[in-house]
Amino acid sequence: MRARSSEDTLRELKSRGARRLKQVRFRANRSTIWSLTQDATVLNLHVAYRRAPASILDAFATIVRGRGWRTNAVRDASDRVRDWPGLGPVMDAVRKSHSQRRREALRRCSDDNEITHCCATPEQRRYLRALYRYLNRTRFDGLLPEVPVRLSNRMSASLGHVIPAVDRRRGRYVAELALNVDLMLEGNGAERMDTLVHEMAHIADWLFDGEYGHGTTWKKWARHAGCRAESKYDRPVVRRRRRTQRVTRVPPLPVALRRRAA
Numbered sequence: 001m002r003a004r005s006s007e008d009t010l011r012e013l014k015s016r017g018a019r020r021l022k023q024v025r026f027r028a029n030r031s032t033i034w035s036l037t038q039d040a041t042v043l044n045l046h047v048a049y050r051r052a053p054a055s056i057l058d059a060f061a062t063i064v065r066g067r068g069w070r071t072n073a074v075r076d077a078s079d080r081v082r083d084w085p086g087l088g089p090v091m092d093a094v095r096k097s098h099s100q101r102r103r104e105a106l107r108r109c110s111d112d113n114e115i116t117h118c119c120a121t122p123e124q125r126r127y128l129r130a131l132y133r134y135l136n137r138t139r140f141d142g143l144l145p146e147v148p149v150r151l152s153n154r155m156s157a158s159l160g161h162v163i164p165a166v167d168r169r170r171g172r173y174v175a176e177l178a179l180n181v182d183l184m185l186e187g188n189g190a191e192r193m194d195t196l197v198h199e200m201a202h203i204a205d206w207l208f209d210g211e212y213g214h215g216t217t218w219k220k221w222a223r224h225a226g227c228r229a230e231s232k233y234d235r236p237v238v239r240r241r242r243r244t245q246r247v248t249r250v251p252p253l254p255v256a257l258r259r260r261a262a
């Protein structure tokens with residue numbers, strides 16, 4: 001089987017009914033085999049799938065069409081791509097070639113080597129971690145695992161996102177939770193909390209219900225956690241003046257947490 005390009009793969013998937021898909025990206029990942037990002041319009045695939053047979057492309061088309069794991073068909077398709085025998089050897093080879101670089105990457109990034117393009121200062125990162133833990137305890141009964149939380153200075157309209165992913169061994173997991181750095185600005189306190197809880201509801205929805213999107217199961221988690229069960233944030237948000245402006249502000253933690261620290 002000849003290796004397929006991203007464009008060829010995109011064309012193949014579109015011809016199988018995955019019409020919303022805009023891009024296919026191949027990644028030499030060590031463990032993630034696929035993930036759907038940017039509102040399910042970008043499919044990130046392990047490089048092994050460059051040589052996937054037609055039956056595996058059928059399965060990916062089913063996954064992309066399904067977007068949110070709503071049907072048994074999508075779950076079956078997900079099992080089929082995971083169990084495809086062509087995956088294992090390529091993944092082992094990638095792991096081997098990564099092993100040296102991994103050590104270096106871990107040394108460079110003390111937090112989590114999956115965080116990329118994070119513009120948070122160490123203080124901001126500590127703040128976000130404390131806030132995440134606090135909200136997990138008070139709004140989600142402590143059910144959520146720790147996930148990499150990063151700040152992005154590249155988001156424009158969007159205030160935050162969660163990247164759901166599937167790992168061959170771990171199963172479903174969350175690759176990252178990212179917040180727009182504008183949310184750290186003074187005057188965005190309510191927006192920051194609401195966006196974080198909104199994104200954490202996506203984490204619960206993905207990990208416990210296998211769904212991604214703003215469907216009924218996400219709404220259930222959003223209501224449980226007490227955030228607005230709406231997909232878009234329509235209240236005004238304070239924005240930085242220029243996109244290049246660096247934001248280093250660390251907002252005050254919730255009063256309950258400050259008392260604990262005192």
Ligand SMILES: [Zn+2]
Nearest residue numbers: 198202214231
């Ligand atoms: Zn959302």
